[in-house]
Amino acid sequence: AREVYRLVCDETHALVKEQYALLNDEILPQLASEGIRFLKRGDWSPAQREWISAFFFREVMPVITPIGLDPSHPFPRVLNKSLNFAVELEGRDAFGRSSDAAIVQAPRVLPRVIQLPRELGDSEYCFVFLSSILHEFVHELFAGMKVLGCYQFRVTPNSNLFVDEEAVKNLRTKIQGELPQRHFGDAVRLEVANNCSEAMTEFLLGQFNLTERDLYRVAGPVNLVRLMQVPDWVMRDNLKFKPFKPGTPKALQKSSNLFEAIRGGDILLHHPYQSFNPIIELLEQSATDPQVVAIKMTVYRTGTDSVLMQSLLRAAQNGKEVTVVVELMARFDEEANIGWATKLEEVGAHVIYGVVGYKVH
Secondary structure: HHHHHHHHHHHHHHHHHHHHHHHHHHHHHHHHOEEEEOOHHHOOOOOHHHHHHHHHHHHHHOOOOOOOOEOOOOOOOOOOOEEEEEEEEEEEOOOOOOOOOOEEEEEOOOOEEEEEOOOOOOOEEEEEEEHHHHHHHHHHHHEEEEEEHHHHHHHEEOOOOOOOOOOOOOHHHHHHHHHHHHHHOOEEEEEEEEOOOOOOOOOOOHHHOOOOEEHHHHHHOHHHHHHHHHHOOOOOHOOOOOOOEEEEHHHOOOOHHHHHHHOOOOHHHHHEEEOOOOHHHHHHHHHOOOOOOOEEEEEOOOOOOOHHHHHHHHHHOOOOOEEEEEOOOOOOOOOHHHHHHHHHHEEEEEEEEOOOOOOOO
């Protein structure tokens, strides 16, 4: 197992290195050539700095709470993959307390990428990372102290649910009890900015009981997924893939009644190339059709906002026999599945819990 883990770590380190090389050497320069820039602190103009300063004091500072580390304030619990900053300090705070380090946790309500007003930029689109703003103004959080360094970091915990499916009598209750602890499991990976000092790096590794193999130094934001929202803000269709529109079989184009179409012959749907809407429409029509007496389904992943589950609820409320096998161990969707299962039971549906059969993707 240790040898397998070492091989996985080696491969993952190579992938992460390539990922940030692509971002810094190819993607960001090409975006800049198209008038889409991500400004570093050294590139801010006086007008941009004034606007960003006002943004920090208005939007950021009121919702963050720095945590000084000393014997009476131990290292805080860090939420799964949250953005955090380790701050190296010197001196005494307003209460006369000395501390060499502090942790600043960025609430998830704060945007990780901020778009500057167009009139302030020399390009069509200018963006600033939240991490850059905190680095620039972190000293405002520690009055009377000198900030020696500020480094972003992120921790990934082990998110497995430790449930013995055969030994547990009530699997649903056991999983519900495990879910609140998922985000605070033992750490398996530490990501830090590549400018993080060796002293702070060693301190963080020690706090999470990790080794150098579990450390990832990154040249940029520790969470690149937050960049996914940027294309929605940039109105440049020539830089985007054309949206794909799934087709609909001819047999379903002739009639809006799914049951009439099915009576005419078998209909094969090829996802994702063909639309999933016929499945949704079939359930919606089944929920209200007086000739439908029973609906039986297996549910794997639902999400918190599911049209499919709403249709099943409506069918049960209309007096139909609804039987649903709910997969409780759908990784990271357990909570949503349990929530929907509870709602189904409340309206009289028959719910079967468990880990059933094989999962085929």
